[in-house]
Amino acid sequence: MTAILVNELVKRYGAFEAVKGVSFEVPAGQIFALLGRNGAGKTTTVEVLAGFQRPDGGSVRVLGLDPVADRAAVRQRTGVMVQEAGFFPDLTVAQTVDTWRDFTSAPRPREEALELAGLKEKAATRVRQLSGGEKRRLDLALALLGRPDVLFLDEPTAGMDPRARVDTWEVVRELARQGTTVLLTTHYLEEAQRLAAAMAIMDEGAVVAAGGMAETLAGLRGRVAFRLPAGVRPDDLPLPVSLDGELAVCRADDPDLAAQTLLTWAAGRGLRLAGLEVRTATLEDLFLDLPRSAR
Numbered sequence: 001m002t003a004i005l006v007n008e009l010v011k012r013y014g015a016f017e018a019v020k021g022v023s024f025e026v027p028a029g030q031i032f033a034l035l036g037r038n039g040a041g042k043t044t045t046v047e048v049l050a051g052f053q054r055p056d057g058g059s060v061r062v063l064g065l066d067p068v069a070d071r072a073a074v075r076q077r078t079g080v081m082v083q084e085a086g087f088f089p090d091l092t093v094a095q096t097v098d099t100w101r102d103f104t105s106a107p108r109p110r111e112e113a114l115e116l117a118g119l120k121e122k123a124a125t126r127v128r129q130l131s132g133g134e135k136r137r138l139d140l141a142l143a144l145l146g147r148p149d150v151l152f153l154d155e156p157t158a159g160m161d162p163r164a165r166v167d168t169w170e171v172v173r174e175l176a177r178q179g180t181t182v183l184l185t186t187h188y189l190e191e192a193q194r195l196a197a198a199m200a201i202m203d204e205g206a207v208v209a210a211g212g213m214a215e216t217l218a219g220l221r222g223r224v225a226f227r228l229p230a231g232v233r234p235d236d237l238p239l240p241v242s243l244d245g246e247l248a249v250c251r252a253d254d255p256d257l258a259a260q261t262l263l264t265w266a267a268g269r270g271l272r273l274a275g276l277e278v279r280t281a282t283l284e285d286l287f288l289d290l291p292r293s294a295r
């Protein structure tokens with residue numbers, strides 16, 4: 001079943017077209033990442049899906065429903081973690097969760113929501129005293145309260161330390177295992193790669209690349225990087241490289257083979273390839289393959 005359907009979505013702010021005919025689908029239970037640089041239109045797309053904004057063209061469906069026309073039904077079955085949620089700074093974390101529970105039908109127990117979001121120790125802390133990352137955890141706890149079928153996470157781990165980020169990934173994975181559909185936006189490519197089964201990259205309001213994560217990565221070239229030995233010019237090397245500062249970078253379908261070729265060449269000349277790094281493709285490479293304007 002398709003949980004989220006975006007079909008030729010257009011959204012304008014005045015004369016400015018922030019989303020220009022975007023389409024993608026997310027099957028139920030999948031984690032889907034929406035990527036792209038600042039201003040690409042990710043948040044706007046999420047806001048339309050969450051029913052906060054009305055489309056100017058095309059259509060969206062969440063669980064088969066129209067988020068504007070069927071607002072109440074969609075709200076009941078979705079959780080939204082937006083950027084900069086408004087909290088009351090003088091309430092404690094526990095009071096904030098309790099306040100939201102009052103507006104949520106069949107909410108999770110407070111302790112469960114705090115436990116899931118890793119905020120149990122902070123229950124008695126006032127919101128104003130939370131760190132940026134802890135506020136994001138509180139956002140997550142609130143988004144989870146109603147046991148949503150669909151969860152929209154807009155930059156869920158922004159400002160979190162690495163430990164909190166990994167913990168949050170585990171929460172999101174567990175929710176997906178339980179059948180929750182998750183649409184997340186993120187600037188952390190590693191986060192998208194580790195979490196999402198599929199993704200779309202947006203730029204200037206349009207989708208510039210999309211697909212299943214595993215298939216996309218499998219189709220990308222890997223990377224061999226090393227410091228160019230003194231006196232060696234890129235043209236001297238047996239494989240084409242580009243320069244990234246003092247690093248020579250070779251992109252190859254089979255990076256192990258490319259590394260072997262380069263090492264054999266270097267050994268034959270008594271040279272060392274210092275700092276040699278060989279790795280299979282990551283999402284970062286997909287971004288590097290995009291036109292420069294879209295990275």
Ligand SMILES: Nc1ncnc2c1ncn2[C@@H]1O[C@H](COP(=O)(O)OP(=O)(O)OP(=O)(O)O)[C@@H](O)[C@H]1O
Nearest residue numbers: 013014016018036037038039040041042043044045
């Ligand atoms: N309320 C608004 N009024 C006018 N323009 C807006 C409004 N909200 C967003 N925009 C513009 O629409 C474009 C898309 O913004 P959006 O927030 O959707 O991008 P984004 O991909 O989420 O970016 P970021 O990664 O910075 O969060 C931007 O150029 C932004 O300036």
